[in-house]
Amino acid sequence: KKLGLSFIYAARAVVISILLVMPKTELTLYLFAAAMGVLWLSTVPLTNMVVAQIFGIRYMATLYGFVFVSHQLGSFLGVWLGGFLYDMTGTYDLVWYAGVVLGLVAALVHLPIDEKPLARLSAASVERSGNVTSQ
Helix, strand or coil, X not given: CHHHHHHHHHHHHHHHHHHHHCCCCHHHHHHHHHHHHHHHCCHHHHHHHHHXXXXXXXXXXXXXXXXXXXXXXXXXXXXXXXXXXXXXXXXXXXXXXXXXXXXXXXXXXXXXXXXXXCCCCCCEEECCCCCEEEC
């Protein structure tokens, strides 16, 4: 799962990089749109699977809610920053370059994910000293 996520984020960066160097033709834009369409939401199932595997499914709705909200905040900031940079520079070039960099960073960040489930305490009791022990 983590390798799949890393691949998808790296592939997005590669596709954007190819768009930046290719001549801007109708075919180029259709191919870019098709590739990004395939890659764009393909992270959702894998992200769900990683969260469920690490944290379990008991609180899956809550945990995925946090993931979803963080993605939406990132989307808002990305759109706002894209508009801001366009207003400042008159071009979207910095936005495209940032997309490539962020895609590569996302690919690298996912590689060290430890997919093992977190250890859980079955029935925790607190001793007088304040230590938590499992029974």
